[in-house]
Amino acid sequence: MSQLRGPASSGPLRVWWEALAAAAAGVVTMYVVASLGLWAAGAGDLPGGAFPHVVAATVVAAAGGSVELTGDAGVIAQADAALDAVPLSVTLAGALVTAAVFLRPLRHRAVATGHELLARVARTAAFWLLFLLVLALVARHSFTISVGNDLADEIGAELGATPTVGFRADVPATLGFGLLWVLALLALTFLVSRRAPLSSPLLHLQNSVRPPAFAMLLVLLAYAAIGLITGVIVLIVKGHPAETLAVLFLGLPNLAWMALGIGTGGAWTGHVDKAIGLPVPQLLDDVLRTRHGARTVDLASLGEHDGRVWLLVAVAAVVLLGAAFAAAVRSPAGTPAWRQAVELAVALAVTLLLVGLITRILAHYGLSLIGVGDLGGNLGGEVTLQPQLLRLVAAGAAWGLVTGYIGGLLARRVRHPGEAPEHAPPA
Incomplete structure (x- = not known):
């Protein structure tokens, strides 16, 4: 029976800390990788202090969230933009770190109860969504763009047609898809890793x-x-x-x-x-x-x-x-x-x-x-x-x-x- 109880019996604070550590480690890793990639791509030179907002948007997209591009050029012009691409280097780095930290407390166990495993997954997912919510709120910014001609820019400003383009995270969609992302990740972690204990009904896997x-x-x-x-x-x-x-x-x-x-x-x-x-x-x-x-x-x-x-x-x-x-x-x-x-x-x-x-x-x-x-x-x-x-x-x-x-x-x-x-x- 001691094998079934394992580390979860050491106290509720510890299991909450382990969940926090798994979610935080994954998000921090993704933020660092995204920052390095965007810095190399020249995003550090974006105006208006946009860099941290762009990094947040990249992490949101990598974690299954939704980022919308917006365009506006006033009453006589129209700007439109769309971007659907997943930065998988950021995704892979965050997934590997999250899975490794999540499994660490379970590495010496062969079997665990289904209730305990579901509770661990739920706690980790809750912290993940909390971090993702913060990133989604930060992931918004807009830029004024030039049409490449000073006179045209001045005319556009006078006519209210100065074009802008920006982005913002769709918070409800980000939390919904982000929840599916982390649940899928943790499910795959149990499917792939020998170190992940399974409940008795799932031992055939x-x-x-x-x-x-x-x-x-x-x-x-x-x-x-x-x-x-x-x-x-x-x-x-x-x-x-x-x-x-x-x-x-x-x-x-x-x-x-x-x-x-x-x-x-x-x-x-x-x-x-x-x-x-x-x-x-x-x-x-x-x-x-x-x-x-x-x-x-x-x-x-x-x-x-x-x-x-x-x-x-x-x-x-x-x-x-x-x-x-x-x-x-x-x-x-x-x-x-x-x-x-x-x-x-x-x-x-x-x-x-x-x-x-x-x-x-x-x-x-x-x-x-x-x-x-x-x-x-x-x-x-x-x-x-x-x-x-x-x-x-x-x-x-x-x-x-x-x-x-x-x-x-x-x-x-x-x-x-x-x-x-x-x-x-x-x-």
């Missing part, structure tokens, strides 16, 4: 769900690590430190996980109308840049500009085979290879579906006079990137079946956790 879920975590982290190494090499060899650091601290997983999807045969569709300030690698910009219509981003279109992109297939094969082997080793001894193939196919298909959903981009800004045309060559622009979800899911299922089956066969010669050695001495 230990063998059926955790191995493929853990394998998918390995895949995502491996691609993030490969992307980080690639970014450091680019930083050393090609320079452009500010742009490279901005990508690393804001959008590294966006690009790395797109590489996973593309390497397995998935695709995205989009275009870049004009430069809009988002850090987009040159190769991706070359494929997407078009004035009309949309382009497909896949191995074929990228390979037209750089043949080295076909190496993504080899990287996917190595990483997925390694993950499949790890999942098979963690599965109970005697699990047939076909079952491990099916489990990994489902896991990879769901993973690529989520990758597609969280890597989509919609960014637009435009300014028009009396509703006609864009004013200023640099005042209108658009970047879109949308996943082809069916293609991603199909590619994930196919690769999961193949690599899962091979991984299951390779793991037969390896002793599984809890399995006795073949020539163990009699008891």
